[in-house]
Amino acid sequence: xxxxxxxxxxxxxxxxxxxxxxxxxxxxxxxxxxxxxxxxxxxxxxxxxxxxxxxxxxxxxxxxxxxxxxxxxxxxxxxxxxxxxxxxxxxxxxxxxxxxxxxxxxxxxxxxxxxxxxxxxxxxxxxxxxxxxxxxxxxxxxxxxxxxxxxxxxxxxxxxxxxxxxxxxxxxxxxxxxxxxxxxxxxxxxxxxxxxxxxxxxxxxxxxxxxxxxxxxxxxxxxxxxxxxxxxxxxxxxxxxxxxxxxxxxxxxxxxxxxxxxxxxxxxxxxxxxxxxxxxxxxxxxxxxxxxxxxxxxxxxxxxxxxxxxxxxxxxxxxxxxxxxxxxxxxxxxx
Amino acid sequence: xxxxxxxxxxxxxxxxxxxxxxxxxxxxxxxxxxxxxxxxxxxxxxxxxxxxxxxxxxxxxxxxxxxxxxxxxxxxxxxxxxxxxxxxxxxxxxxxxxxxxxxxxxxxxxxxxxxxxxxxxxxxxxxxxxxxxxxxxxxxxxxxxxxxxxxxxxxxxxxxxxxxxxxxxxxxxxxxxxxxxxxxxxxxxxxxxxxxxxxxxxxxxxxxxxxxxxxxxxxxxxxxxxxxxxxxxxxxxxxxxxxxxxxxxxxxxxxxxxxxxxxxxxxxxxxxxxxxxxxxxxxxxxxxxxxxxxxxxxxxxxxxxxxxxxxxxxxxxxxxxxxxxxxxxxxxxxxxxxxxxxxxxxxxxxxxxxxxxxxxxxxxxxxxxxxxxxxxxxxxxxxxxxxxxxxxxxxxxxxxxxxxxxxxxxxxxxxxxxxxxxxxxxxxxxxxxxxxxxxxxxxxxxxxxxxxxxxxxxxxxxxxxxxxxxxxxxxxxxxxxxxxxxxxxxxxxxxxxxxxxx
Numbered sequence: 001x002x003x004x005x006x007x008x009x010x011x012x013x014x015x016x017x018x019x020x021x022x023x024x025x026x027x028x029x030x031x032x033x034x035x036x037x038x039x040x041x042x043x044x045x046x047x048x049x050x051x052x053x054x055x056x057x058x059x060x061x062x063x064x065x066x067x068x069x070x071x072x073x074x075x076x077x078x079x080x081x082x083x084x085x086x087x088x089x090x091x092x093x094x095x096x097x098x099x100x101x102x103x104x105x106x107x108x109x110x111x112x113x114x115x116x117x118x119x120x121x122x123x124x125x126x127x128x129x130x131x132x133x134x135x136x137x138x139x140x141x142x143x144x145x146x147x148x149x150x151x152x153x154x155x156x157x158x159x160x161x162x163x164x165x166x167x168x169x170x171x172x173x174x175x176x177x178x179x180x181x182x183x184x185x186x187x188x189x190x191x192x193x194x195x196x197x198x199x200x201x202x203x204x205x206x207x208x209x210x211x212x213x214x215x216x217x218x219x220x221x222x223x224x225x226x227x228x229x230x231x232x233x234x235x236x237x238x239x240x241x242x243x244x245x246x247x248x249x250x251x252x253x254x255x256x257x258x259x260x261x262x263x264x265x266x267x268x269x270x271x272x273x274x275x276x277x278x279x280x281x282x283x284x285x286x287x288x289x290x291x292x293x294x295x296x297x298x299x300x301x302x303x304x305x306x307x308x309x310x311x312x313x314x315x316x317x318x319x320x321x322x323x324x325x326x327x328x329x330x331x332x333x334x335x
Numbered sequence: 336x337x338x339x340x341x342x343x344x345x346x347x348x349x350x351x352x353x354x355x356x357x358x359x360x361x362x363x364x365x366x367x368x369x370x371x372x373x374x375x376x377x378x379x380x381x382x383x384x385x386x387x388x389x390x391x392x393x394x395x396x397x398x399x400x401x402x403x404x405x406x407x408x409x410x411x412x413x414x415x416x417x418x419x420x421x422x423x424x425x426x427x428x429x430x431x432x433x434x435x436x437x438x439x440x441x442x443x444x445x446x447x448x449x450x451x452x453x454x455x456x457x458x459x460x461x462x463x464x465x466x467x468x469x470x471x472x473x474x475x476x477x478x479x480x481x482x483x484x485x486x487x488x489x490x491x492x493x494x495x496x497x498x499x500x501x502x503x504x505x506x507x508x509x510x511x512x513x514x515x516x517x518x519x520x521x522x523x524x525x526x527x528x529x530x531x532x533x534x535x536x537x538x539x540x541x542x543x544x545x546x547x548x549x550x551x552x553x554x555x556x557x558x559x560x561x562x563x564x565x566x567x568x569x570x571x572x573x574x575x576x577x578x579x580x581x582x583x584x585x586x587x588x589x590x591x592x593x594x595x596x597x598x599x600x601x602x603x604x605x606x607x608x609x610x611x612x613x614x615x616x617x618x619x620x621x622x623x624x625x626x627x628x629x630x631x632x633x634x635x636x637x638x639x640x641x642x643x644x645x646x647x648x649x650x651x652x653x654x655x656x657x658x659x660x661x662x663x664x665x666x667x668x669x670x671x672x673x674x675x676x677x678x679x680x681x682x683x684x685x686x687x688x689x690x691x692x693x694x695x696x697x698x699x700x701x702x703x704x705x706x707x708x709x710x711x712x713x714x715x716x717x718x719x720x721x722x723x724x725x726x727x728x729x730x731x732x733x734x735x736x737x738x739x740x741x742x743x744x745x746x747x748x749x750x751x752x753x754x755x756x757x758x759x760x761x762x763x764x765x766x767x768x769x770x771x772x773x774x775x776x777x778x779x780x781x782x783x784x785x786x787x788x789x790x791x792x793x794x795x796x797x798x799x800x801x802x803x804x805x806x807x808x809x810x811x812x813x814x815x816x817x818x819x820x821x822x823x824x825x826x827x828x829x830x831x832x833x834x835x836x837x
Contacts, residue, residue, distance in 0.1 A: 200709060200710055200712065201705070201708045201709055201710060202700045202701060202705040202708050202709075202710055203708060205693060205696075205697065205700055205710060206697075206700075208686070208688075208689055208693070209686050209689065209693070209697050211688075212686035212687065212688045212689050213683070213684075213685065213686050213687070215682060215683040216682075216683050216684050216685060216686055217686075217697075218645070218665060218683075219643075219645065219665055219675065219677055219683050219684070220665070220697045220698040220752070221665045221666045221668075221669040221698050221701075221756075222666075222697070223664065223666055279686065279687075279688035279689065280688055
């Protein structure tokens with residue numbers, strides 16, 4: 001008798017939430033294509049090397065963006081990622097030096113298998129993330145402040161670690177990790193894992209629930225504090241991985257690595273449709289947001305535009321993305 | 336009201352108002368007329384279009400078609416500000432106060448009295464006029480109190496005071512008594528009577544039949560976005576009205592099917608929470624519905640929250656199935672077989688940005704659907720569809736966003752959430768607050784059935800009819816203490832009121 005109200009899964013499917021932002025990406029790419037023919041008399045897109053470089057140069061920021069996406073879904077923020085990347089890069093590099101190093105950090109630990117620095121870097125990131133999470137979950141310090149503290153502290157540790165000196169002459173086995181297109185592979189693999197985790201696991205459902213309504217999450221039996229610690233831990237872990245890849249690619253560890261990357265990562269996430277008020281956001285959107293940043297950087301370089309102007313445009317795009325998102329929320333929120 | 340009604344000009348006339356949202360026609364040519372110095376009640380199930388209609392009047396939404404005439408002149412109400420300047424004030428069902436501001440600041444927000452050529456807020460004058468206003472309305476609030484510190488009932492009173500401070504000619508009240516005690520409700524009715532005598536037209540949205548006959552001159556019924564009927568309040572017949580609202584007969588308003596068993600499911604011994612309640616003891620048997628009544632502030636909600644591990648008790652013991660339990664979190668409470676439907680759906684119930692499916696299955700992901708952390712989506716969707724059907728949840732799909740459902744349907748989804756956890760003890764805090772008549776009957780039927788199946792149910796409610804209708808025993812609380820425990824046979828409204836207000 002309730003035929004009209006009976007819910008049915010086989011309704012016409014709504015468009016994928018990422019389709020809007022994908023159109024933006026295509027639009028920007030086509031714009032550069034047209035400008036490319038007009039100004040440089042060559043194609044922007046029909047160039048395999050360029051397309052690879054676009055993704056390659058955003059893979060590192062992309063790894064950070066994946067982590068911060070889930071933090072933002074919980075209505076939090078993580079400002080420490082760039083600094084944690086640098087610290088992880090330093091630690092990883094110090095354990096990846098060859099026996100021929102000029103000033104080894106640990107002379108006794110030369111020529112270790114490549115897995116050791118990899119795991120050490122990831123572990124450093126994880127530890128930093130867990131501390132962030134514990135600060136947020138157990139002390140009630142706002143995420144902005146807790147991770148700001150970690151941002152400054154981790155950068156300081158990265159500088160102090162080798163007395164301010166870069167760490168170089170790393171083993172070939174280790175630098176192999178960052179070679180060729182491997183950062184892209186790592187980034188995309190991490191994206192697939194996180195996408196599945198957020199959409200199809202209990203971990204993901206709880207993450208969205210906490211961001212949507214933390215009190216209701218607690219009443220529903222979710223151990224909110226414990227879960228937040230894990231979420232920030234995963235974010236730190238990815239920053240650690242990004243640090244390892246950065247060190248491997250540069251064949252060195254430098255304390256200034258990843259400076260300001262956390263802001264690019266947050267920007268990519270927000271462009272990708274995540275809401276800073278929590279409960280909303282998707283890995284697919286973040287990946288596209290990351291690629292948009294890459295296309296803009298690459299496109300302007302291709303056109304010969306000064307880096308200063310690139311930042312101006314990036315800033316405008318970030319604000320515009322949020323403005324569009326707010327309008328969308330207002331329309332769907334009030335029924 | 337009087338003889339000259341025919342020639343009397345209308346204060347407000349709505350004609351053929353239409354409004355559609357993506358996928359829904361919320362209002363389909365609704366007309367409504369409000370006379371000056373009268374109270375016009377507006378009834379209908381949740382989702383009937385009452386709130387949409389009122390949001391149009393308050394300038395929050397724009398109609399797709401139709402005319403609004405104010406004092407006989409056609410007007411367009413393009414914003415809430417425009418509505419206010421035309422003398423239309425609305426008291427929202429969802430409270431809209433600034434928690435960090437004082438009572439006075441909330442009342443005068445946006446139109447604070449100023450001094451020094453408008454550069455500074457004249458706090459002294461603001462406090463004085465607040466005092467006058469509250470005095471005149473006989474609302475016992477301190478002008479300096481922080482709005483966030485007030486309980487729901489007092490926040491509601493503050494909301495009313497703010498609307499009345501505008502000297503509006505039309506006042507819209509959306510279920511103003513849902514959080515008020517009987518005494519506060521009585522005072523509100525006196526207030527309304529006073530306003531009516533002064534010429535104000537009041538549109539009064541409610542679900543409560545007795546309120547209509549108590550305050551209204553006329554009553555209009557909406558159903559599925561259409562105007563069904565308008566009656567003079569004297570010729571009102573409750574059953575007709577329910578039929579008009581629901582479109583079907585409600586055979587039994589309070590079906591009672593359960594018989595309590597002997598086994599004690601939950602025993603509470605001398606439970607105390609400092610500042611909230613003291614030495615509360617009672618037993619809840621399997622298959623029993625224990626009603627809990629008390630004025631706002633009697634400690635009922637705090638008791639429920641303590642039992643469910645949301646607040647640690649200061650002292651006392653909770654015994655479940657004969658074993659003393661230490662319940663220090665909702666997680667632990669759920670493992671002990673408890674479930675709690677919280678009082679405030681929006682604040683601590685719904686995940687509005689998530690789907691109906693996710694809302695319904697969130698509390699039992701671990702126990703029911705997760706295998707090594709992976710959610711078995713097909714099974715979850717299957718259960719969700721089954722429950723939305725059996726509980727008559729009106730939603731286009733199980734993937735619909737929770738925030739788009741009406742209050743009654745959200746409540747059913749939340750009840751379903753707890754049923755999926757297979758609780759042995761179900762605590763319900765105001766399960767039918769802000770829920771329409773049809774959904775309410777559904778919920779009552781469901782509670783009775785669950786108890787009949789052996790579940791122990793503790794139901795907190797401020798609605799006397801509901802408490803008397805389905806409880807096996809009634810626990811009365813007064814100022815943090817148990818002031819009475821009545822058997823069904825010995826409970827009547829007078830006894831309960833006497834114990835609750837002693």
